[in-house]
Amino acid sequence: MSSYINKYINIAPTMPVQMTPEPTAVMMPQAPVPSSVQPLGTNILERFLQNQAMGATPTVTPVSNTQTPYKNTLRTKFKNNDATIMGIIIRSFGAEDKKGNQLLREGDVRGNFNNAVKRLDELKNLGINTLHVLPVNPPGKHNAMGTAGSLYAPEDFLKIDPALDDPNDSKTVKEEFKHFVEECHKRGISVMLDLPSCASFDLFKARPELMAFEKDGTPKTPGGWNDIRMFNPWKDETKRELNPDLLKMHYDFVDMCIDLGIDGIRSDVARTKPTEFWDNIITYSRKRDPEFAWLAESYTYEDASPQLNMNYDRPQDCLRAGFDSYYGQYHNFHEWLKAKDLTDYVRENINMSHEMNAGKSLIGSFGTHDDISIMNHGGVTYSNLVSGIQATLPMLNPYYFDGYQSGDEYVYDFENQTDKQTDTDSEECTVHHGRPDIFNFSRPLIGEHPEIGDFMKNTLEIRKNPKYHDILTKGSFIPLKVKNNKNDQIIAYARHLNGKTLLVVANRDVNSRQEGSIEIPGLKESQKLQNLFNSYGENSTLQAVDNKLNVSLGSGRVHLFEIDTPNIENAGLEVMKQKL
Secondary structure, X not given: OOHHHHHHOOOOOOOOOOOOOOOOOEOOOOOOOOOOOOOOOOOHHHHHHHHHHHOXXXXXXXXXXXXXXXXXXXXXXXXXXXXXXXXXXXXXXOOEOOOOOOXXXXXXXXXXXXHHHOOHHHHHHHOOOEEEEOOOOOEOOOOOOOOOXXXXXXXXXXXXXXXXXXXXXXXXXXXXXXXXXXXXXXXXXXXXXXEOOOEEHHHHHHOHHHEOEOOOOOEOOXXXXXXXXXXXXXXXXXXXXXXXXXXXXXXXXXXXXXHHOOOEEEEOOHHHXXXXXXXXXXHHHHHHOOOOEEEEOOOOOOOOOOOOOOXXXXXXXXXXXXXXXXXXXXXHHHHOOOHHXXXXXXXXXXXXXXOOOOOOEEEEOOOOOOOOOHHHHOHHHHHHHHHHHHXXXXXXXXXXXXXXXXXXXXXXXXXXXXXXXXXXXXXXOOOOOOOOOOOOOEOOOXXXXXXXXXXXXXXXXXXXXXXXXXXXXXXXXXXXXXXXXXXXXXXXXXXXEOOEEEEEEEEOOOOOOEEEEEEOOOOOOOOOOOOOOOOOOXXXXXXXXXXXXXXXXXXXXXXXXXXXXXXXXXXXXXOEOOOO
């Protein structure tokens, strides 16, 4: 059996391994475990064989149907930092690559809304309560990228891609989509649909009244994206009069979403439309559903749009226009050289929250479909570090993209090869290396490291634990000073609310240990230290003394402790509080 088949056949989660608690007060390092020795259940082949022995036993215990009628609460989730989000691509999410060649052909099963339902219990089990569903419109077929067409080059905003229809189901594809949404709701999972920012070449040809043109009359095309064309949001920009035809199409898109039961919209490259446009569309949606949520793909200071020569992102404008949440800049975490960079960025966002209406938030965009796989920045260790950090930061809704939970590196054997079996006018299997494939019918996003999902689940369980939930979602953020760590690699902060404190200590260096002394006013030498996060990788040694914690941290390790420092907010430290 090939390693690829081992990788993609129905890997069942194993029972969690009973781990010895890390010592209190002083955590003594243990002898290193040889790399060839793995904990029970982390070997992929072992898990596969265990699953085969289980026979028909389901991989995840199904979630029973909710008895009370579903009510959309997604906007409230964003306001309270309670959304835990997974991005998915329907055409790969439930796919079956039976031949193991990664590019789905005859005999394989393409992803559709019905087979996507089969994986919902898996996501619920991980702690996900919100899906970000990438675009499900039919892609344009001309001037296309990839053999299926880009998800972000829609042929028609008001139709559902017929390629997502289950050929064995008599329902229409739109009815199957509605059924998928209902199944999500039964499990307490909200659904947020992606709204593309541009038009395919096909839509450009069909609806010229919607489109933007350069001064010389050529269509306005985002730099590097020849398959899409820009919309013109204006009828008369000098008079700030909006394009009524484009508004109407977006009103109709909102209606389609709400009629399907969808709870909110993620707006691709939100700055391609002015604030007046979003104010109209968002206000319209809220008249139909006050809880209809809006997430802006808007960065804090980066020119991240595919359109060249556009203004820099202004998330403040999006938030003032009615968006509830924005992307932010956490995808640069691996590029920040010092722990101070993380603190500075948290401060920037919390300060911005006080310029807005209460309850504006951002997502943990450490890795989205636009980013290189998190595995490239430090493998399993870095992935776990990210899980722990984003579960404990303020003003943040944790976000993951499908494949993160198992360490998919988003590498495709067919990358940039040609394929005569194409649904578009392109025979090139376009792939953006190291990123999820949005251009072809391809394999499900499943990697070889389910232990990442185990740790991710652990962090989210702590986050939703009633004992810690309010501290992590509403508590203050207190940066802690670290001494004797010359390269500033130790991340240390407290989350505090109503006299209760959680301490986060992490080593951002995934390649080496880091030592230092963390100043924690009020900490007692008798403080017991029990790591609330599961252990992984190298062990850490921590010793509490009065008012400080001496640490020697394993590479890439993140720890969470409950400590008894009821007066820490009054100890002269910087105390940051989101506007809630």
